[in-house]
Amino acid sequence: xxxxxxxxxxxxxxxxxxxxxxxxxxxxxxxxxxxxxxxxxxxxxxxxxxxxxxxxxxxxxxxxxxxx
Ligand SMILES: [Cu+2]
Numbered sequence: 001x002x003x004x005x006x007x008x009x010x011x012x013x014x015x016x017x018x019x020x021x022x023x024x025x026x027x028x029x030x031x032x033x034x035x036x037x038x039x040x041x042x043x044x045x046x047x048x049x050x051x052x053x054x055x056x057x058x059x060x061x062x063x064x065x066x067x068x
Contacts, residue, residue, distance in 0.1 A: 003044065010064045020062070029047045
């Protein structure tokens with residue numbers, strides 16, 4: 001299992017983290033998504049078939065690009 005904390009500057013409120021959590025949780029293989037409003041970050045745990053690239057691409061698509 002992989003886990004990473006992604007820094008996402010566009011996070012400003014609970015709606016942002018909720019949108020991110022919902023979208024990432026839809027990806028097959030993603031186990032856990034925990035948004036942190038104050039830290040403007042999201043902790044993601046995943047297994048195959050999900051990939052780090054896929055998570056980063058999805059964040060970009062929903063207009064919450066990760067600062068990587
Ligand atoms: Cu928001």
